[in-house]
Amino acid sequence: MDNLISVSSTMLYTAFILYLIATCFFGATIKEKKDKGKKGIAGKIAITLTIIGFLAQIVYFITRWIASGHAPVSNLFEFMTFFGMGLVFAFIIIYFIYRLSVLGLFALPIALIVIAYASMFPTEISPLVPSLQSHWLYIHVTTVSLGEAILSISFVAGLIYLIRQIDQSVKSKRTTWLEVILFSLFIFIGFSVISATFNIADYHAQFEYEERGSTLTTDYQLPAIAGPNDGKLLTENAMEPLFEVPSWMHGANAPRKFNTLIWSILAGFVLYVLARLLFRKRIGAAIQPLLLKVKPDLLDEVSYRAVAIGFPVFTLGGLIFASIWAQIAWDRFWGWDPKEVWALVTWFFYAAFLHLRLSRGWHGEKSAWLAAGGFAIIMFNLIAVNLILAGLHSYA
């Protein structure tokens, strides 16, 4: 058993490293294509490594499945990891349709960020509560995350489009918003960096606080900037919180999650400022010259196509399979639980996207901004709904 689990985590780690190396090779394809003619060798190496990495991650998935006795999509670590895997899979599909190497340069880092982010949550194999004991667990979760992953590829293509197309010679609303998108990616990196740092340092601070008449303890793995409301620090030599979270913030470990959020934003901000200092220009402006050879209309097409492919998959997994399972487990197929509502919001959003595109001719940049908006909603549903809006899905 322990053996399988260690094989499983090694494989996940291997996949991570392979994606990282593949990203570098995708980066190399940009320089390579200068001499026209034969297909670049870097691109071939890159996609091969990506596929091997994907296979390694499948081994992770299967071994963990055997070890836990259920599909490893039952807690936030497992789910986010699977979502990262879905991103890579969706990228591979789109790559073989369009052979667009630059997509890998952006899709793989996003998958890397997602996997790194996932591994900061508790990774123990956890038992399934009765409501999750159903085949629909993996039918529903795998389909919905695959759908969301394909939709995310739309964002990746849209992001490249925006970086490629937005006029960086003057500061404008568009350059600012593009920086906002890029900054939000830095926040995820910030989260991973800061969590890993304090993990290695083995930092712990226990707090005791009251909630609805019962005394709870919470274990901060990051120094407390925001402490629990009326909390008492139990651990010695740990930092006293700078302030306390407002009393209305509750839910499972809400103060700790809020503290993590503050840390992530701070760390992301520091990283972002460092990057700005390094490039001495906007991040978008720094990347733009690398993308001059990419055809914008192809990016636009990929972005749209990903939505066209992902929307039905998402509908099937996120709404239809979800309803079937909810009907079996909770006697109602729809209950306006926050996670359900946000799946509906996502669905509405992409429905609007498709209508705007098909009937109102929103192509190119408008469509790319929409793709970014869709990704923001997906991430909100994956992360914020679980962490902030507690509901039936708050298994984190």
Added chain:
Amino acid sequence: MNKIKCDCGHVNPEGTVLCEACGKPIEENQHIDGNDKRTLLNMRYDGSARRSQTYNKSIVDKIWSFFSSVKVGVWLIVIALLASAIGTIFPQEMYIPANAVSRDPAVYYEDTYGIFGQIYYQLGFHNLYSSWWYMILIALIGISLVICSIDRFVPLYKALKRQKAKRHETFLNRQRLYSETENVTAEEKDKIVHALKKQRYNVRNENGHILAEKGRFSRWGPYVNHIGLIVILIAAILRMTPFMYLDDYVWVREGERTVIPSTDGEYYIENKDFILETYDKNNDRFKEAIEQEGMVAKNFQTNAIIYKEIAPSVAGAEPELKKIAEEKIKMNHPLKFDGYTLYQAGYQLNEFTSMTFKVHETDDPDEKALGTFTIDLNAPKPEYKLDNGFRVVVDQYYPDYSLENGEPRSESKYPKNPAFVFFVYPPNSEQAEVSFVGIGRNIDATGENQYKLGVQDFELRDVSGLTVRKDYTLPFFIVGAIIFMLGVIQGMYWQHRRIWIHPKGNGLLVAAHTNKNWYGVKKDIEKVISGTNVEMVKDQQELDE
């Protein structure tokens, strides 16, 4: 109706933008699709005459035009999206947690979320999804769906049916993909036609004018999926009627049989056993997680027997019942019978069924029993006579005892925390001693009691909570969802590609249109013209950013 006759001889309905047969732009209608301002033709509905764009006089026309606008439709979607999101800011009324300060929304929202909570509650957002305005919003989307679809489907269907292979030259050179070749031999042309057929194009040839078409059925995808959505909305309306849908709840105690509500007394359920299992904390697999998170439930299960009444019960007499099902109802494994479904939904552990008391002398350190008696908590007798002559009168019985403002009371009629006030009459005495006995309580009101009562034994049982459902609307939802999925797949995973070949002099013009995946159609053309002299089409798209 002012029909429009095109140069090619085809008679088009009023409001047509591009001739249905030859595609020639009809001059006076070019503003409708904005073709007058561009070089490329807007091919959205093949330039067919849409009612909404043609008539705008009567009130019906205006309403029709309003709802047939995709712009309006998208706005409705966006508003629904925002409204739905707002409903998740704070929990909806039905999700107010059981351990909240108060389950009264008027108290809960303000108390928990402060001023924002109060505003949220006062705006009625605590029941947002069943509010009249949210329902109207969804209904408007439904109307928009129907009108948009009819407005576009009918003319588009006609236009695609009536299209001719021979197209007007302007139609071709104002397509996004277009090329002109000066000299093309007949062999080359044959080769192209052959290649098109090999690519599974449907090829029509009219005097050398060629139309190669593929995947036209994907154009109907949007209309099919809209039908699916309409079916779902109708199902949702049906679900509001009691004939189609019923929702009830039954609590049944272990060992008891009770009538299932909302079945007109026709069905009974007996609870043989309720089982709650948790994961073993020594389980190798989950040891670490259980250490971190605490106990995790593994199974909620009711072993139930369902009976059907076979003869109507005569007043007072036991009904005559027939066993129709015996099953384990678990989470994710509901029990179905005769159109009803029972779901394991709740439980209450350790309710008391009976308690046995003993009488002993107050100052006896061994508390030796002088006599015992057992009370059935669901049917306590007023008086118990003990073998040794003691007599115990039940003065007060609190099944679910609690103390409120110094007053003892019962929170419910269920024996969750039973407590009694007893009058104890020693043998041959008419002088009663008053004793208050409950779980962990034994109060001697006067402090002078010679005898004391103690709980010697008790029996417990669990209670199962089950949802009772009958839902005849499910098949409608399923059919709607299937139609929707088929429609979406049809529209999204296939593309309608058309390639026109138009002979001109010794050469020919090639143009192509697809509703999506231009990359794919370009690749098709590349394959088709390879080995011929024909020029590759140029992408004339104007990226108007």
